[in-house]
Amino acid sequence: MFLPVTLQLLSGFAETVKIFALTLIFALPLGLVVAFGSMSRFTPLRALTRGFVWVIRGTPLMLQLMIIFYGPGLLFGLPSMARSTATVVAFTINYACYFSEIYRGGIESIPKGQYEAGQVLGMTKPQIFFKVVLLQVVKRIMAPMSNEVITLVKDTSLARIIGVYEIIWSGESFIKKGLLWPLFYTGAFYLIFNGVLTILFGYLEKKLDYFRG
Amino acid sequence: MALLEVKNLKKGFADTDVLKGVSFSLEKGQVLAIIGSSGSGKTTLLRCLNFLETPDEGQVFVDGKYLTGTNLSDEEIRLNRLKFGLVFQNFNLFPQYTVLENITLAPTLLKQGNPQDIQATALRLLEQVGLTQKKDAYPHQLSGGQQQRVAIARALALSPQVLCFDEPTSALDPELTGEVLRVIRGLKDRDNTMIVVTHEMEFAKSVADVVIYMADGVIEEMGTPEQLFEHPRSEKTRSFIRGAQQAF
Ligand SMILES: Nc1ncnc2c1ncn2[C@@H]1O[C@H](COP(=O)(O)OP(=O)(O)O)[C@@H](O)[C@H]1O
Ligand SMILES: [Mg+2]
Numbered sequence: 169m170f171l172p173v174t175l176q177l178l179s180g181f182a183e184t185v186k187i188f189a190l191t192l193i194f195a196l197p198l199g200l201v202v203a204f205g206s207m208s209r210f211t212p213l214r215a216l217t218r219g220f221v222w223v224i225r226g227t228p229l230m231l232q233l234m235i236i237f238y239g240p241g242l243l244f245g246l247p248s249m250a251r252s253t254a255t256v257v258a259f260t261i262n263y264a265c266y267f268s269e270i271y272r273g274g275i276e277s278i279p280k281g282q283y284e285a286g287q288v289l290g291m292t293k294p295q296i297f298f299k300v301v302l303l304q305v306v307k308r309i310m311a312p313m314s315n316e317v318i319t320l321v322k323d324t325s326l327a328r329i330i331g332v333y334e335i336i337w338s339g340e341s342f343i344k345k346g347l348l349w350p351l352f353y354t355g356a357f358y359l360i361f362n363g364v365l366t367i368l369f370g371y372l373e374k375k376l377d378y379f380r381g
Numbered sequence: 382m383a384l385l386e387v388k389n390l391k392k393g394f395a396d397t398d399v400l401k402g403v404s405f406s407l408e409k410g411q412v413l414a415i416i417g418s419s420g421s422g423k424t425t426l427l428r429c430l431n432f433l434e435t436p437d438e439g440q441v442f443v444d445g446k447y448l449t450g451t452n453l454s455d456e457e458i459r460l461n462r463l464k465f466g467l468v469f470q471n472f473n474l475f476p477q478y479t480v481l482e483n484i485t486l487a488p489t490l491l492k493q494g495n496p497q498d499i500q501a502t503a504l505r506l507l508e509q510v511g512l513t514q515k516k517d518a519y520p521h522q523l524s525g526g527q528q529q530r531v532a533i534a535r536a537l538a539l540s541p542q543v544l545c546f547d548e549p550t551s552a553l554d555p556e557l558t559g560e561v562l563r564v565i566r567g568l569k570d571r572d573n574t575m576i577v578v579t580h581e582m583e584f585a586k587s588v589a590d591v592v593i594y595m596a597d598g599v600i601e602e603m604g605t606p607e608q609l610f611e612h613p614r615s616e617k618t619r620s621f622i623r624g625a626q627q628a629f
Contacts, residue, residue: 285473288431289487289539290463293455299490303477380521381476 173342173350180338181357183252187324187334191259192317198260199267206272217268224265230326233258237330255327263320270312274305307376314369318362382445384409384574385543390439392425399425401598402439407543407591410572414585414606417595418621423578426595427545430576431467432458443542466541470548472528474520474535480507481516484535493539506534510564526557530564537568544568546577562588582625586610594618 205217224232237254240246249257278301286296325336335358339351383406392400399422407413415423428434430441441449443464453461474483484503488494494502507513510530520528529549536544546565550558562584568575569588579585585592585606592609594602594617602609602618613619 279473281469281471281473282475284433284467285469285475286487287433287459288462288465288467289535290459290491291487292459295490299486300475307477379477379519 169347173347173353176341177335177338177350177354177357180333180335180354183327183332183334184321184324184357185361187252187255187259187327187332188321190256191263191320191324194256194260195263195267198264199271202264202268203271203275206268207275221265221268224262225269229258229262229323230329232262233326233330236261251327251330251332254330255332259320259323259327263316266316267313270309270316271305273312274309275301277308278304303376304381307379307381310369310373310376314366317369318365321358321362321365383407384411384444386440386442387430388440388442390426390429390441391437392422392429392434393437399598400429400436403595403598403600404439405591405593405600405603407574407576409574411574411590412569412588413576413591413593414589415576415578415593415595416580416582416585416621416625417593417601421595422598423595424547427467427547427576427578430543430545431465432462433467463539464542466536466539466544468529468532468536468544468546468549471552472520472525472532474528474531476520479517479519480512480523480531483520483531484538487535488538491539499538503534503538506537507531509537509567510534511560524557525553526560529553529561533561533564533568537573542574544573544575546575546579548578548580550579550581580625582610582622594621596621 202217202221205213206221208214208217233255236258237248237251241248248254282300282304283296286300291299324334327334328337328340335354336351339354342348342350385407387406388404390400390403391398403422403426405413415426417423425434429436436449439449440447446464448461448464450457475486478486481500481503484506485496485499488499488502489496493499504513504516507516510533512527512530512534515523515527515531520531523531529552533549549565550561553561558581562581565575565577565584566588577585577589587606589606592604592606593600594609594613594615596617602613602615608614609618610622613622
């Protein structure tokens with residue numbers, strides 16, 4: 169029994185990993201764009217971005233998932249997206265907003281002197297950001313980012329609500345066959361995955377240990 | 382013609398006028414020391430020269446070139462900055478780069494030559510500030526005095542026409558100020574044009590060609606070290622210098 173159950177859970181887990189990976193790929197850079205928006209000197213853009221982040225962080229991800237999946241059809245009669253696409257869209261928007269706040273905190277914590285040193289050396293703004301500030305920000309946000317990323321692994325289970333066949337659902341599907349343990353067994357997948365991520369983040373933090381700042 | 386000409390520079394923040402019309406000029410190879418009590422506007426003056434602040438009024442010329450137009454683009458401001466260098470009170474080295482990389486970063490990004498030449502220049506500057514053996518160290522592994530010497534080499538790497546120092550030894554333990562002042566003294570011998578804001582009166586006296594005493598956003602008195610320290614004309618200057626000397 170163990171092997172077939174494991175194999176089936178693995179197929180659900182593949183979907184879980186896919187949501188996780190795609191969300192990171194899109195939300196990590198998008199979060200930076202949102203962060204710049206929320207720090208913009210142009211007040212309307214800053215207000216709009218901060219308002220948006222407030223809404224996204226202030227409402228449940230599960231609700232956002234449902235709105236993005238059912239909303240276009242119910243409101244405008246549009247065909248709805250594929251379930252997995254809707255999931256990645258909702259997760260990307262949600263996580264980009266969380267990341268943006270972490271980025272913003274990190275960017276604002278870099279001493280003004282670092283920017284000014286770059287400026288008096290004649291560097292352009294993008295050069296200062298990418299060559300001077302960014303790595304220092306990365307180092308400072310490592311801990312909160314690892315928290316968010318680990319939360320994301322577990323949040324993928326919310327996709328179940330719009331019928332995405334991720335690992336929780338594949339575990340649940342055994343219940344009607346009278347098996348409860350596969351559902352609990354899914355926990356092991358999350359644990360191992362997060363264990364690997366924890367080790368990875370530990371490694372990255374160590375990598376950045378060579379400087380203080 | 383003077384290398385640097387500053388005319389009637391004014392700068393205020395919100396409700397305070399910090400610089401109330403500062404004018405002076407500096408010949409190539411001269412060292413100008415600026416003294417004055419805290420809050421008199423010395424840092425603001427250097428920041429205006431380095432375009433970290435935009436003056437409200439007044440003009441700055443380097444080599445006859447007018448730099449302080451209105452509505453300058455970011456790019457024009459950036460190019461203007463290259464005329465000046467600034468060494469900060471608290472160094473502001475880039476922590477993630479080695480000593481050598483701190484020096485080569487800007488010249489590399491600004492494509493000021495091929496990598497070998499930039500590297501060679503950086504090594505020569507490191508030798509000049511006496512830190513060759515620290516080239517692969519990271520800033521946090523250095524003492525304050527060493528960090529400041531790296532910061533000086535970093536500023537020199539872009540060959541600014543006027544190098545400014547904002548209290549370069551104020552953040553250092555007393556026993557480390559000597560090594561930094563020695564380096565600055567060495568730069569004078571190499572004909573660098575410099576502006577040094579300092580509280581080190583003995584240093585100002587011995588290195589400067591011109592000394593400015595600033596008070597309340599104006600130049601209260603300007604002259605040779607001899608004039609200013611030995612025969613101050615203004616009562617304010619006299620009492621400041623007396624106070625500074627008693628501090629030792
Ligand atoms: N960015 C700023 N905003 C408001 N006030 C400032 C700013 N920078 C400097 N000041 C004020 O300008 C005055 C002169 O400051 P500063 O140039 O740093 O003097 P100094 O370097 O001679 O001590 C101080 O009163 C200071 O509070
Ligand atoms: Mg100052």
